[in-house]
Amino acid sequence: MSKILITCAITGSIHTPSMSPYLPVTADEITEHALGAAEAGAAILHLHARDPATGQPSAAPEHFMAFLPRIKQASDAVLNISTGGSAVMTLDDRLAAPKRAEPEMCSLNMGTMNFALYPAAERITEWKHDWEKPFLENSDDLVFKNTPRDMTRILTEMGVERGARFEFECYDVSHLYMLRHFADRGLVKPPFFIQFVFGVLGGIGPDPENLMHMKLIADKLFGDNYMFSVLAAGRHQTPLVTMSAAMGGHVRVGLEDSLMIARGQLAKTNAEQVVKIRRIVEDLGREVVDATEARAMLGLKG
Numbered sequence: 145m146s147k148i149l150i151t152c153a154i155t156g157s158i159h160t161p162s163m164s165p166y167l168p169v170t171a172d173e174i175t176e177h178a179l180g181a182a183e184a185g186a187a188i189l190h191l192h193a194r195d196p197a198t199g200q201p202s203a204a205p206e207h208f209m210a211f212l213p214r215i216k217q218a219s220d221a222v223l224n225i226s227t228g229g230s231a232v233m234t235l236d237d238r239l240a241a242p243k244r245a246e247p248e249m250c251s252l253n254m255g256t257m258n259f260a261l262y263p264a265a266e267r268i269t270e271w272k273h274d275w276e277k278p279f280l281e282n283s284d285d286l287v288f289k290n291t292p293r294d295m296t297r298i299l300t301e302m303g304v305e306r307g308a309r310f311e312f313e314c315y316d317v318s319h320l321y322m323l324r325h326f327a328d329r330g331l332v333k334p335p336f337f338i339q340f341v342f343g344v345l346g347g348i349g350p351d352p353e354n355l356m357h358m359k360l361i362a363d364k365l366f367g368d369n370y371m372f373s374v375l376a377a378g379r380h381q382t383p384l385v386t387m388s389a390a391m392g393g394h395v396r397v398g399l400e401d402s403l404m405i406a407r408g409q410l411a412k413t414n415a416e417q418v419v420k421i422r423r424i425v426e427d428l429g430r431e432v433v434d435a436t437e438a439r440a441m442l443g444l445k446g
């Protein structure tokens with residue numbers, strides 16, 4: 145089986161500080177977690193920022209620039225900056241930091257969808273910050289917006305104008321057809337790095353049959369011109385990313401996607417999840433690629 149690419153998503157914009165004392169929030173914490181994940185074998189670091197005082201998801205370029213140069217200086221890992229940000233942010237907000245940082249890679253969510261986080265609120269009894277409870281509870285009426293016009297703008301301003309390549313986040317089969325549409329329009333060039341996303345309430349369910357189906361349709365739409373990776377939320381993370389590795393795919397882990405390292409046990413670092421998945425994929429006979437190989441595989445600007 146081919147070599148395997150590990151992505152680590154360091155902090156995200158879904159989990160909140162009251163869910164885990166180990167969620168990195170400050171620039172120091174995000175830098176430390178990112179370097180630890182890279183050291184453990186993650187070739188790509190997927191990055192969001194937070195307000196260091198409150199832990200609230202932030203689009204502010206200064207919050208990103210407080211850790212990006214430090215990570216870049218200390219590691220050759222590929223930096224992948226989110227353009228998804230958080231569903232409560234405008235597109236201008238979401239693009240501010242990526243346009244400022246001009247990274248090699250950005251994420252791109254391939255559609256508009258419900259993004260329900262409120263079930264998580266029901267498990268929390270003590271809140272660290274006032275913003276957390278309303279943020280989670282109001283997600284029952286939250287829409288993550290990425291219309292074809294929004295996606296065209298992101299592809300143009302980050303891809304065409306700044307040379308970034310993309311982690312295409314596909315939360316459903318329909319998102320694969322949307323990517324095909326943009327490929328037919330020549331706005332994206334192969335090889336396509338497609339992240340199958342499972343377990344977000346509003347997207348496709350975290351079932352192995354859905355992973356098989358997503359791959360079946362991606363094979364049909366993109367032939368050999370794509371690589372797939374899998375991420376899955378919470379307790380679905382290890383089973384589904386392991387399945388991806390067994391199917392010849394790539395994997396994404398990190399505290400953005402799951403706060404756990406085992407049933408009922410919080411992960412203390414992002415690196416712990418990278419070490420765990422690395423052991424599993426190497427036991428499956430896969431060879432983990434480093435950042436240089438990842439750049440060659442994905443055709444990054446370096």
Ligand SMILES: C[C@H](N)CC(=O)CC(=O)O
Pocket residue numbers: 153156158226227228229251252253313341344400
């Ligand atoms: C489910 C993940 N939060 C997908 C994600 O990482 C989206 C993005 O940042 O653009």
Ligand SMILES: [Zn+2]
Pocket residue numbers: 153156157190192226228229251400
């Ligand atoms: Zn993200």
